[in-house]
Amino acid sequence: MSEARVALVTGATRGIGQAIARELGRQGHTVIGTATSEDGARRIDNDLAAHSITGAGMVLNVTDSDAIEQVHKEIVERFGAPLVLVNNAGITRDNLLMRMKDNEWDEVLDTNLTSVYRVSKVCMKAMTRARFGRIVNISSVVATLGNAGQSNYAAAKAGMEGFTRSLARELASRNVTVNAVAPGFIATDMTSELPEKHRESLLNQIPLSRLGQPEEIAAAACFLTSDVAGYITGETLHVNGGMNM
Ligand code: NAD
Numbered sequence: 001m002s003e004a005r006v007a008l009v010t011g012a013t014r015g016i017g018q019a020i021a022r023e024l025g026r027q028g029h030t031v032i033g034t035a036t037s038e039d040g041a042r043r044i045d046n047d048l049a050a051h052s053i054t055g056a057g058m059v060l061n062v063t064d065s066d067a068i069e070q071v072h073k074e075i076v077e078r079f080g081a082p083l084v085l086v087n088n089a090g091i092t093r094d095n096l097l098m099r100m101k102d103n104e105w106d107e108v109l110d111t112n113l114t115s116v117y118r119v120s121k122v123c124m125k126a127m128t129r130a131r132f133g134r135i136v137n138i139s140s141v142v143a144t145l146g147n148a149g150q151s152n153y154a155a156a157k158a159g160m161e162g163f164t165r166s167l168a169r170e171l172a173s174r175n176v177t178v179n180a181v182a183p184g185f186i187a188t189d190m191t192s193e194l195p196e197k198h199r200e201s202l203l204n205q206i207p208l209s210r211l212g213q214p215e216e217i218a219a220a221a222c223f224l225t226s227d228v229a230g231y232i233t234g235e236t237l238h239v240n241g242g243m244n245m
Contacts, residue, residue, distance in 0.1 A: 002227040004028040007055075008075065008082035010062050010119060011089030013040040015188030016138060018047065019214035020086050023222045025053030030079050034060035034071070034089070055079070062089045062115035072122045081126030084225045087116045087160075088138045092190060094149045105152045112156035116163060120178075124171060133176030134225040137164050138217070141184045141240045157182075161236050168234030177233040179224045184240025187211040207242030 007024045011017040012033025021033040025048060032055050033044040044057025056078070060071045075082055090112045093104035116137055127133025142150055143157035161180050168178040185191055185202055191211065194202065203209055220239045223229055238244055 002027060002029075002225070004030065005084050006030045006032065006075065006079045006082045007084035007086070007225065008032045008034070008119075008123065009086045009088055010034045010060065010115070011036075012044055012057070015190065016183065016186060016214045016217045017086075017088040018044075019218035020088060020221050021048070021055075022051055022053070023215070023218040024084065024086075024225065025051055025055065027222060027226070029055075029084060031055035032075050032079065032082065033057050034062075036061055062119060063110045065118055068118050068122050076126070081130070082123055083127055083130055083132055084134045084136075085119065085123045086136045086138065086221055086225070087119055088221075089115060090138065090190075092150065092153050094153070096149055097151045100152065108152040109156050109159075112153065113159045113163070116160055120167060124167075124176065127176045128171065128174040131175045133171065133174070134229075135164075135167070135171075135176065135178040136221045136224045137161075137178070137180045138221065139164075139180040139182040139236060141182050141238065141244050143182060143236075144238075144244055164236065165234040172233055175230075177224070177230065179229075179232060179234065180236040181217060181220045181224065182236050182238050182240070183212060183217045184238075184243045185211050186214055186217055188214055205243055206240070207245075210241065212239060212241060 007029040009021045012021040013035045025031045035041045041057035041059045140157040142154045164180045
């Protein structure tokens, strides 16, 4: 069992982020989950309460640097500095490169990659002071395999993995670990709109012949935040049903 800490999970309204928030709470941490709207933050509050987890939902757009500073300040005042950070918020704007619009490229890079730089930078100061920290970045199997129609998303996630290794080297001497989890295809809103034909061909590429569940990603992410994972840093843990062995 790990010592109870304050944990921040971005994009915790649903899917993988929600499952991670619940699992961190189950392990005894105080959990701050972020949402992009007041309504989403209230839903996180209710979900945490329903699972008897101490913490709160807060509104945060991870593309807004000022908002990150402000939310971090509020967390420190209300709960103490987060020493566990899970950079989970992410979006897709799929298109073949030939048709990709600049805004589709920019939004995905900003939300999925630059946000990780921003939020990590704000949170890492207290971690280095505490001589303890756990940063887990939610990447994707697409970072390794590539995927037609997702050059923006794959570039962001591959960038995130390089960022993870570099920051791991910078912070190791302060006992702060930085790792990534790379999910395969997981049953969430992000994959719910896959056309039936695409879904079938996808299942053929997964040795375990099914999509993963958000809880299966949460288990991997929470392991990396735990005290017993203290000797693992700069690593990407692949959780993909065998898609990429
Ligand atoms: P989801 O769409 O269900 O949830 C995404 C979360 O990110 C939501 O809470 C949303 O509000 C939040 N978010 C989006 N833009 C934001 C912004 N600007 N600021 C703050 N929050 C924002 O998706 P999911 O499937 O749960 O994905 C979670 C993470 O896992 C993402 O980083 C995604 O890239 C990654 N991932 C998902 C899959 C999958 O198959 N579902 C596979 C690999 C990686």
